Amino acid sequence: MSPEEKLDPIPDSFILQPPVFHPVLPYVTTIFGGLHAGKMVMLQGVVPLKAHRFQVDFQCGCSLCPRPDIAFHFNPRFHTSSPHVICNTLHAGCWQAEVRWPHLALQRGASFLILFLFENEAVKVSVNGKHFLHYRYRLPLSRVDTLGIFGDVLVKAVGFLNINPFVEGSKEYPVGHPFLLTSRKLELPCSRGLPRGLWPGQVIIVRGLVLQEPRDFTLSLRDEAARTHVTLRASFADRSLAWISPWGRKTLIAAPFLFYPQRFFEVLLLCQDGGLKLALNGQGLGATSLGQQNLEQLRELRISGSVQLYCVHC
Structure with missing residues (x-):
């Protein structure tokens, strides 16, 4: 059963800007109001059967030259013997020390729902409702105003959300709710x-x-x-x-x-x-x-x- 079939539609009142359906990649868009603690970005899609890698970049601007800083680079890789995710930060044209996260919960040919939850000190990432990683910021979150998606992935929807749909004080990890068009x-x-x-x-x-x-x-x-x-x-x-x-x-x-x-x-x-x-x-x-x-x-x-x-x- 896919993530879309397990969960109820997300409440419309917590959508911070219009979601995007079936964007053509590479896809770059403005994050209205930038990022701050409590915002979430949700990505629904499918990993192609022959996928090598894709990346989701939370950027500080959208210029082509010079290349903008990337506060959070999320890069799943499938073409190795042990699929994994690389996370990193690009500052002043130079990549910093990368962090590798094994046991990738994404599979070729399978649908997925990835939720990026931005907190005060770090971003948490869940895949199909389960916590996968957290990454401490190396650049101020307030500088991030652009989302970029590149590589081997079929994106069904991108959503920009507020954390409010989840019960205040709840210790449960937010799993996100996909955008459903079948109610x-x-x-x-x-x-x-x-x-x-x-x-x-x-x-x-x-x-x-x-x-x-x-x-x-x-x-x-x-x-x-x-x-x-x-x-x-x-x-x-x-x-x-x-x-x-x-x-x-x-x-x-x-x-x-x-x-x-x-x-x-x-x-x-x-x-x-x-x-x-x-x-x-x-x-x-x-x-x-x-x-x-x-x-x-x-x-x-x-x-x-x-x-x-x-x-x-x-």
């Missing part, structure tokens, strides 16, 4: 009730993953009589995003098409001034006007299309 509550078509309609300041957030061969994706808002007042529709055939009125009138949204197969997305709708403001992946894309009376009559959010959902917040 029955998130099966499509997905419906969420709006008991009091929509009011100024209310936010709707929809997060998920676009399928490999997508056709379309829609968010519809309906009243008690199941009449649709407005629909946001993404068409992958012509790469267009549009508001659809109850009478079928289409108003195209003049913005770059930000949906991509096998990539994470976040749709945010903000109720304000009798209309809905739209943001996609953090980029504002304008608004549509409905009138406050119509907004108050809405009772259902309905989602359908070629996506897998992992969060719907109303």
